[in-house]
Amino acid sequence: MSNIFDQRKTVRKYTSKPVPHEVLIRVLEDAQKSPSWANSQPWEVYVATGETLERLRTANLQAYDEKIPADDANMPWPAVWPEYIQERMNAAYAKVFEQSGIARDDQQAREENWRNNFYFFNAPVAAFICQDRNLTEWSTLDAGIYAGNLMLAAAQHGLGSTPAASSVSYPHILREILGIPDHQRIMVGVMLGYEDQEHPYNRPVSSRVPIGENIHFSE
Numbered sequence: 001m002s003n004i005f006d007q008r009k010t011v012r013k014y015t016s017k018p019v020p021h022e023v024l025i026r027v028l029e030d031a032q033k034s035p036s037w038a039n040s041q042p043w044e045v046y047v048a049t050g051e052t053l054e055r056l057r058t059a060n061l062q063a064y065d066e067k068i069p070a071d072d073a074n075m076p077w078p079a080v081w082p083e084y085i086q087e088r089m090n091a092a093y094a095k096v097f098e099q100s101g102i103a104r105d106d107q108q109a110r111e112e113n114w115r116n117n118f119y120f121f122n123a124p125v126a127a128f129i130c131q132d133r134n135l136t137e138w139s140t141l142d143a144g145i146y147a148g149n150l151m152l153a154a155a156q157h158g159l160g161s162t163p164a165a166s167s168v169s170y171p172h173i174l175r176e177i178l179g180i181p182d183h184q185r186i187m188v189g190v191m192l193g194y195e196d197q198e199h200p201y202n203r204p205v206s207s208r209v210p211i212g213e214n215i216h217f218s219e
């Protein structure tokens with residue numbers, strides 16, 4: 001049996017093939033089995049498909065093209081990352097560009113690659129994970145576990161997935177079109193669909209630091 005952890009990767013371009021409703025439901029039913037503090041299940045997930053997703057895509061892309069600054073008030077981005085973390089991220093970005101066939105100085109290709117985020121990588125399904133604002137980091141952790149399991153469930157059912165911070169850059173658009181109430185924080189979007197296996201954006205293969213680097217054994 002193939003290992004689901006090896007199958008999952010971040011897909012950055014999807015085919016237009018729709019996800020059958022039954023498959024989507026199976027993925028969501030599996031992700032729903034995620035553990036959480038006292039089984040509180042503190043996630044509210046807004047799933048956009050079809051015409052609603054097209055409206056969302058259009059509005060989001062328009063905001064991006066009009067250079068409306070991203071609003072990270074729901075999930076603040078760190079002002080400064082610890083240096084060793086920043087180094088890992090820099091290496092990852094460089095690798096994604098290189099393996100996607102984008103030259104370092106090709107500003108136009110880099111821009112198109114980033115813009116791709118704002119039409120949700122062409123995905124036929126976008127799930128936005130939200131949570132009541134009154135909860136604490138424990139529930140944020142639960143929502144993260146849910147997001148991880150959602151991606152693994154997708155792989156289990158033959159779908160690609162994309163966790164995307166960029167997809168929640170314009171929370172006001174998501175609130176308006178998906179009816180997300182103000183008392184819920186919009187945390188992250190996870191795109192789902194069938195990977196476009198021909199597209200160079202899907203060539204990158206990520207690596208990990210060896211477990212000796214960040215797993216701390218004591219015997």
Ligand SMILES: Cc1cc2nc3c(=O)[nH]c(=O)nc-3n(C[C@H](O)[C@H](O)[C@H](O)COP(=O)(O)O)c2cc1C
Binds near residue numbers: 009092164166
């Ligand atoms: C919370 C979170 C937010 C992310 N946001 C983005 C994003 O906005 N755009 C993107 O292309 N990838 C995004 N990623 C994907 C990561 O870049 C990717 O997981 C990492 O490089 C490892 O690659 P892999 O998922 O293919 O193993 C995000 C991942 C996570 C977990």
